Amino acid sequence: METAAPSAVIVAIDGPSGTGKSSTSKAVAAKLGLRYLDTGAQYRAITWWMITNGVDTDDPHAIAVAAGKPGIVSGTDPAAPTITVDGLDASGPIRTQEVTSKVSAVSAVPEVRTLITELQRSIAASAQGGIVVEGRDIGTTVLPDADLKIFLTASPEARAARRSGELRGKEATDLAATKEALIKRDAADSGRKTSPLAKAGDAVEVDTTELTLDQVIECVVTLVEEKRAGRK
Ligand SMILES: Nc1ncnc2c1ncn2[C@@H]1O[C@H](COP(=O)(O)OP(=O)(O)O)[C@@H](O)[C@H]1O
Numbered sequence: 659m660e661t662a663a664p665s666a667v668i669v670a671i672d673g674p675s676g677t678g679k680s681s682t683s684k685a686v687a688a689k690l691g692l693r694y695l696d697t698g699a700q701y702r703a704i705t706w707w708m709i710t711n712g713v714d715t716d717d718p719h720a721i722a723v724a725a726g727k728p729g730i731v732s733g734t735d736p737a738a739p740t741i742t743v744d745g746l747d748a749s750g751p752i753r754t755q756e757v758t759s760k761v762s763a764v765s766a767v768p769e770v771r772t773l774i775t776e777l778q779r780s781i782a783a784s785a786q787g788g789i790v791v792e793g794r795d796i797g798t799t800v801l802p803d804a805d806l807k808i809f810l811t812a813s814p815e816a817r818a819a820r821r822s823g824e825l826r827g828k829e830a831t832d833l834a835a836t837k838e839a840l841i842k843r844d845a846a847d848s849g850r851k852t853s854p855l856a857k858a859g860d861a862v863e864v865d866t867t868e869l870t871l872d873q874v875i876e877c878v879v880t881l882v883e884e885k886r887a888g889r890k
């Protein structure tokens with residue numbers, strides 16, 4: 659594995675759905691001139707490919723056999739992140755409720771995780787000025803030597819309200835159903851055998867329930883700046 663330039667800072671941001679990982683990571687990366695990687699989008703992309711290619715997402719063996727087939731490419735500009743599968747823009751289709759409901763099963767397959775983890779490490783290693791990588795297992799498994807690890811949390815109620823606010827107008831949804839789906843996905847992601855959703859021992863935990871997005875961004879920017887200044 660290549661290593662990033664010496665001045666580069668690598669930030670890992672993990673946590674369950676709706677805690678603000680994507681919004682925070684993108685904004686922090688843009689403010690600090692870092693690249694940005696949404697690893698959830700990569701697991702969504704492979705899930706979308708499985709669905710569109712008729713692979714049974716309840717069959718781990720079928721998923722494992724097909725895992726190496728799709729070519730997933732992530733663009734890491736925080737102002738305009740992109741994701742393509744075999745050259746096709748997948749940014750829209752990976753956000754459907756069908757993909758959301760199947761992504762935990764697909765991402766629990768060890769062969770999928772091995773391939774996507776390798777991809778993530780190579781992207782991080784080639785990010786010259788540094789990168790913010792967000793997901794579930796970045797601090798624990800993908801980049802255990804990250805300069806700074808953040809673990810975002812928020813109450814299930816706050817997370818469901820945020821998610822259902824996003825979905826409104828796109829697909830039929832209600833708050834209770836959103837909360838239930840979110841809790842079910844968290845349980846699957848935290849309970850899987852291979853690199854489950856977990857807080858790294860050396861991660862800084864930030865509860866965002868009562869914080870605005872701007873406050874969370876400010877908090878993480880300060881932590882990165884402190885790291886860069888070598889004060890912590
Ligand atoms: N602290 C916050 N307060 C209120 N809304 C937030 C906060 N953080 C994020 N959001 C909103 O919640 C939704 C989910 O945030 P997102 O960054 O996608 O979370 P995650 O990546 O953890 O799933 C987005 O619409 C975002 O604007």
Ligand SMILES: Nc1ccn([C@H]2C[C@H](O)[C@@H](COP(=O)(O)OP(=O)(O)O)O2)c(=O)n1
Binds near residue numbers: 766
């Ligand atoms: N590093 C990661 C990132 C995501 N995943 C899986 C588990 C998550 O439920 C799905 C989707 O992640 P994503 O970050 O897009 O989910 P949310 O935007 O938080 O709803 O991917 C993972 O297993 N490991």
